[in-house]
Amino acid sequence: MAGKDNNNMDMDGVGFSLAIGALKALAFVYDVLTFPVYIILQRPWRLRQLSRTIKAKPIHDDIKSITYRSTVQPKDHHITLVREKIDTMAKMFEYCSKKYPNKRCLGTREILAEEDELQPNGRVFKKFVMGDYKWKTFSEVNILASNFGKGVRELGNPAGKNVAIFAETRAEWMIAAHGIFKQNIPLVTIYATLGDDAIAHAINETEVSTIITSYELLSKFKNILRMTPRVQTLIYMEDQLKGLESADGYKEGVQIIKFEDVIKQGAKSSIVAEPPKTDDIAIIMYTSGSTGVPKGVILKQRNLIATLKGFCDSTPIYETDIMIGFLPLAHVFELLVESVCQFAGVPIGYSGPLTMTDFSNKIQKGTKGDATVLCPTVLTSVPLILDRISKNIQERVSKSGNLKKVIFKFAYEYKSAWKKRGYATPLIDKLIFSPITNLVGGNMRLMIAGGAPLSPETHEQISTCLCVTIIQGYGLTETTSCACVQDLYDMTFGRVGAPCTICDIKLISWEEGNYRVTDKPYPRGEIIIGGDNISAGYYKLPEKTDEDFFEADGKRWFRTGDIVEVHEDGVVKIIDRKKDLVKLQAGEYVSLGKVEAELKTCPLVDNICVYGESSKDFCVALVVPNQQNLEDLAAKKGVENKSFEELCVNPVIEKAVVKELAEHGKKSKLAKFEIPAAIKLVTEVWSPDMGLVTAAFKLKRKDIQERYKHEINRMYAS
Template identity: 25%
Template sequence: MSSAQSLIDSGKADIVAGRPASVAHLFLERVAATPNHEAYRYPASVDEQAADGAPGAEQWRSLTWAQTAVRVKAVAAGLMALGIQPEDRVALASSTRLEWILTDMGAMCAGAAITTVYPSTNADETAFILSNSGSRAMFAENAAQLAKAVEHIEQLPELRTVILFDEPAEAPDTAGLDLITLAELERRGAEYLEQYPDAVEKAVAALDKEQLATLIYTSGTTGRPKGVRLVHDCWAYEGRAQEASGLLGPDDVQFMWLPLSHVFGKTLISGQIATGHVMAVDGRVDRIIHNLPAIRPTVMASAPRIFEKVYNGIAGRARAEGGAKYKIFLWAAQVAREYARVVQESRIATGVERAPLGLRLQHALADKLVYAKIRAAFGGRLRGAVSGSAALAPEIGYFFLGAGVPILEGYGLSETSAGSCVNRKEDVRIGTVGRPLPGTEVRIAEDGEILLRGPGVMRGYHNLPEKTAEVLEPDGWFHTEDIGELSPDGFLRITDRKKDLFKTSGGKYVAPSEVEGKFKAVCPFASNILVIGNGRNYCTALISLDEAVLLPWAAERGLAGKSYAELAAEPAVHQLVEGFVKRVNADLQRWQTIKKFHLLPRDLDVEHGELTPSLKIKRPVVERTYADAVAAMYAGANEA
């Protein structure tokens, strides 16, 4: 193992070291400290808006911390009334909405352990997670989520109760399960608290920091998912570490739309409770663009795909306007990237952000013409957008940084409670995932693998001691299976997944994510790309395009009315993509270049099992699905 290790700010580490045993403790502290401050915003239901008689713009409701506590305690007491005991597993299958947070926090305050289930998970895998976790109860968003458990009820002998967020229009099949609504659970909880008014406080006081708090099943790019055991101390650490790092502050307004079933979204709840800022919650992806100007967030988090789509959308609109406006956009995009690079290099070299006068003047003009509109689209107050779960193309990062919308790329895994490293607004370094959070250590092993150690690291895989031993050393170091480099001042750069790194038949190693990132950076039409070449004598790629950007381009060229699949087969579209492939190849080593590519007849998606719910590509699945296309790209190949 290499001696390279990150430095930890001892002052900030001390703040983290003084954390309580759980986020439930942090929650009660937060309620006591700022009871009347706004805690959450959420969209009003259709019925509520109708009652208000307020057509038009969507209405928002809010809860103070004191109001939130009333509901959280009612949920906790309701679970106690159902007989849920400490560390009993309670599944939660729902999209991102206020009720997700209330029930998760309620379960933790009761001492139960939430098992998260993506709402998009199919019935078979949902049953596996419920069975493997031994879940006794389940929060389900609606009847569709309940039906997944009912379909495989014979595999779930321990499941007794399902609590629905949304009351069904008609009585669903329950297969003998006790079915109540969340409103009914809260009513029972309120009655329980009339008898035992300090029941929740006692339950929280009894929590041990090593007690199981959450089971998050890895989305798994291969095979069955593994249950990651995260204890109360993991979340308490994350809350304090995000606060100490300055990533989140008490005056922030955070827009939360990420899947809370994923560790990335859930860890940000810990930070929000620790700092006490406002969180606006709405998981409807189709509402993101509409919500931004309404919420006017100061911070939000996203997977890189969203930032790529935003960039592609901006570029596509500029292209559609044509002429001078498109030329202005291209010029402004180049100025943004150059300005961000120069300022970053100056900060690294001298500690001061400087740029030549000519570049500053260009940047100021581009700001008036282009960048100000981009910031306004994000609500006008965004001080930082955290990016995680996959690699962000540096060219995308430089563009947004230069435009005044810094994307703070971070790094973590389900096994490390998500938050391990992150860029800070005052010291963004594009191409890296920033420095470790206070209290987290990073090492680079002899083979280049990134190792992490700290309170956020899981305590093991559920009922899989052999798998745990493969990745978790006795002294606490976790093997990430990612390859990376650590700078002398503690910035971590991810170069590839250890499992994804492949060797061509010529003996040359290729990091596919590096090539894929470069292609996405130059091709505004790109949606997904999978570079292939393991054991082959050259690299190829499977490419899908962004339909929202492709269709307007096609219409301008006399191809209006054609479907995406039809366009993917058009010679003109193939020629368009080939031009971008050649641009990428010009900056690659010979053995990295994409010799051939195939345009997919549709985009990759979760429904077909090609993407995980956190939008990572399941490489083996995609290669199997398009095996014929891959074989055709290598048919008769004999070139070196």
């Protein structure tokens, strides 16, 4: 029997070798025949030339700092904003409604019913019966926003008095925001994933009496209202299927009113709008920061318009595009990318994780998810979501037959090789990668990634398999999400782009971390950002504001704490973070964020938090494992008939994961002292509502360490 098996394996090996040989021969003939056509039609030398252009140049340098400025010229939309004297968000949307009155603006997928669906294992899940997208035109959205803003004023909230919005991303969120902007009411934005204490902190600190929320989140206020004595009015966005049957359980004296009723009230109002000026506060954005309680970042109208100009110059959005919106609008990154789309006349269809794809939790088997119905061309994302898509692709390929694996691997390498030379591969895209592109509607051409550095491996894989251009950006809430954006023609991976047209970046040596602007081959140091996009500071935190912000050279600047290197074309690569640097007992510095970014690309890892103590000579790590890949590893090690929870506490599996991480770390060129010597496998998935990651899925390091302090102590003791 063993002999027969070996013979079969030999036969398979011969078969695969023949298959690869045939593919290579076929590809060679195809290349010879099509090369003259492709070189004429695609003109790859233009792409290579554009990729090599200088994107930013030093305008000042000395032994301790270098200041860089973009070489890019303002594009048409930026010029229009200046020419039309658009210096507030109210003026921006008024302009859009006049330019594109009858164009589709905001779309919501209709939910017709909710039905039980029997699963193969006998369980019953609730699934939506979905209809088509229902659209509101720019003119309709403008009228609804105007009436909503007046309705809020009618409810007793004057211009200049803060209003909070605590809701998921949806069309009503954007309508409410524009309505409030029109009335010069500062908008306090709070992530829908924050815990009750953090929500109450933001509401109390900003002294709001009116809160806009959604039906889905309304019940949270039964508890929150007990902690927020100033709140008098709750406005809620209605659910498509359910209505509020009773106000029982809510604090007495608080008015609860439908979103639609506020609009109706505003439609009858004779209140005259009080439009904002460019230096008025537009937003107080509460960031679920990686340390401490959330801070309110003050963003003025001028800050939002500055970033809008910068994004218009760096983000290739066209009137023919369609955007799918699902990231939190409570973050200025999503808000302003959607604003770029509005300024370009692009319709935005809203979605969520439960209905986005054909395989999402609330989509009935055999019916279409939002992306399939909408067929979007533009999407914003954060690296964690792209990492998950990447691992999902790897998992699907690994489960396919051996021949399919060989074909996929050949196609991937073939496409990557030609892409690096500046060529597109339309036939390979159609034959091999179209099933993957259909997961997001089949028309996706551009993904804009922000919130954290995107690993080069994920960047390349998503770009190749989904046949899209990924533009990676870098910014912070304090810089109105704008600092650097990758050029459309940049053919490299792992860099965040050059400074935007509306701001300068300054590199300052950080002696303690051994990063200097005199370093070779590239200058390195802390990145400091200056321009009209820089926040006025932190709400009611003057000392913290003075610590992080300063004025110089006629600009306002923000100290980011991020360490970067700047390449000869003016493009920035993030390499470290001040707060993530740990000095081990032997004197080696470990950048925890850098190590996590590398180890997160390991197929076994869904999430990871690395920890180091200065009194020890090694690091340890808390690992959220990928369940399927952990089970596959267990099978290889002969550990069978164990639950996921049992595998996570199994010493054999723990040891095997440590070994896998060490091998992956070596491949990623991590030093031995950077690779965790001990790990703890964590069964719970870290989510924003647990308070362990931010809404942008950045680790809240202190909270994680506090939650798992006993496990960390045990790892070091072992």
